[in-house]
Amino acid sequence: MNSDSQITISTWVNLYGDELYSWAFHKTKKVEMAEDMVQETFIKAFNALASFQEKSSPKTWLFRILNNLITDYYRKSAKQKTSSLDDAEELTNGMFDSMDNWQVNGFEDFWTKDENVFDDIDFNQVFDLCMSDLPDNWRLAVSAKYLLHKETVEICQELEITASNYWQMVHRAKLMLKKCLETKWFSKV
Amino acid sequence: MVLESMMRRLMNLLMLSCKQATALIEKKKLVPLSKPEQLQLTVHTKMCKACSTYSVQSDIMDKSLQQFWNQKKSEEKNSLSESSKQKIIDQIKKM
Numbered sequence: 001m002n003s004d005s006q007i008t009i010s011t012w013v014n015l016y017g018d019e020l021y022s023w024a025f026h027k028t029k030k031v032e033m034a035e036d037m038v039q040e041t042f043i044k045a046f047n048a049l050a051s052f053q054e055k056s057s058p059k060t061w062l063f064r065i066l067n068n069l070i071t072d073y074y075r076k077s078a079k080q081k082t083s084s085l086d087d088a089e090e091l092t093n094g095m096f097d098s099m100d101n102w103q104v105n106g107f108e109d110f111w112t113k114d115e116n117v118f119d120d121i122d123f124n125q126v127f128d129l130c131m132s133d134l135p136d137n138w139r140l141a142v143s144a145k146y147l148l149h150k151e152t153v154e155i156c157q158e159l160e161i162t163a164s165n166y167w168q169m170v171h172r173a174k175l176m177l178k179k180c181l182e183t184k185w186f187s188k189v
Numbered sequence: 190m191v192l193e194s195m196m197r198r199l200m201n202l203l204m205l206s207c208k209q210a211t212a213l214i215e216k217k218k219l220v221p222l223s224k225p226e227q228l229q230l231t232v233h234t235k236m237c238k239a240c241s242t243y244s245v246q247s248d249i250m251d252k253s254l255q256q257f258w259n260q261k262k263s264e265e266k267n268s269l270s271e272s273s274k275q276k277i278i279d280q281i282k283k284m
Contacts, residue, residue: 100206
């Protein structure tokens, strides 16, 4: 009964699917997430087709729907497990002493020993691993700058978090990254 | 060693712990510090080798993060597979 609408949407899937997917992947870096978002975009478009009325181009309209989904996704990830800020004590356990000062572990000098470490495939694999160990919202916090290409104020607006929440998450994430890199890399080279 | 730990205790009473100092190091990269914060951080990092080392490590992590995302970007797939497109079309047809 909706065959006209179905044909319209099917045509759009073929016309704009790639561009929408490419944008969703660029913003999420997750294949599955990007595919789901594109599917969701077309479902929403199908359900709202009556309201479209060609006021804008279909492409603009579809991108608007997709961008809303991306924003929701960012907000959800940023809010996820906000309690994990409290777990930070446990995660960074052993790095600081009872006075919250550094527990020196002897790996410090290894960090600057190899200037070409960034070209090392093994190091990059370890870094990938350490990134995936981070809780989602912390990973998003340290990545926001590189994913959104925006300044702090705009990042906080986009993620609906306060500036202090933002830098505190970054602080915790980097302590955890440091710990992971020292355990999995700097203690081994 | 003993002197260093006594020094740290004193620093703690007067100003920041290393944990607080490293938090300010990260904060500074994202938002401007207040005058007292700037002063506390400067004094702390001047006296604490571990925290000035952390500052270098933090820069290394930033560089790694930048590279990590550049790498991910270059791996980006630019198109949706035909089967995924078909899946969406089938889904729409069922509605």
